[in-house]
Amino acid sequence: MTSFDRTAPSQTETIAFEFDLRHPPEKVWRALTEPALLAEWLLPVIDLELVPGREFTYKTQPYPGWDGIVNCRVLEVDAPRRISYTWAVPFLDTVVTFTLQPTEGGTLLRLVQTGFKEEQKREFGGARYGWNMMGGKLVDLLEKTA
Numbered sequence: 001m002t003s004f005d006r007t008a009p010s011q012t013e014t015i016a017f018e019f020d021l022r023h024p025p026e027k028v029w030r031a032l033t034e035p036a037l038l039a040e041w042l043l044p045v046i047d048l049e050l051v052p053g054r055e056f057t058y059k060t061q062p063y064p065g066w067d068g069i070v071n072c073r074v075l076e077v078d079a080p081r082r083i084s085y086t087w088a089v090p091f092l093d094t095v096v097t098f099t100l101q102p103t104e105g106g107t108l109l110r111l112v113q114t115g116f117k118e119e120q121k122r123e124f125g126g127a128r129y130g131w132n133m134m135g136g137k138l139v140d141l142l143e144k145t146a
Helices: 025-033 035-041 121-144
Strands: 002-005 014-021 055-059 069-078 082-089 092-103 106-114
Touching: 002 121, 014 121, 025 035, 025 092, 025 106, 025 121, 035 121, 092 121, 106 121
Parallel strands: none
Antiparallel strands: 002 014, 014 106, 055 069, 069 082, 082 092, 092 106
């Protein structure tokens, strides 16, 4: 697996990562959409239904200034190629999109989070760090699951 942070150095609105994975798109899709698998690499998820317009939440331990809840709404589902949803916390309202492209050796996974505002540099940096870390957890999960 190779991971690339495709976020431009001057960028403050959009985070972009690519993961060159040695697993088929269907397996990667499961890791992106099945609640038990999402809980292992991203966050525990509640009420996820892959239907545009449906709301769901990610929930983790609270931190000072954040109750640990991410409110989401499914925007687009094109299984097993693309899923997009809102990602909203009290201090941030963005859109996360995963795009899967079959490759000769597996899947190219693109992750893009858009909608950061100029004054959200700290949140942008935190999200960038978090996706990089969680991407590593995703790779570990894919290696150990059938």
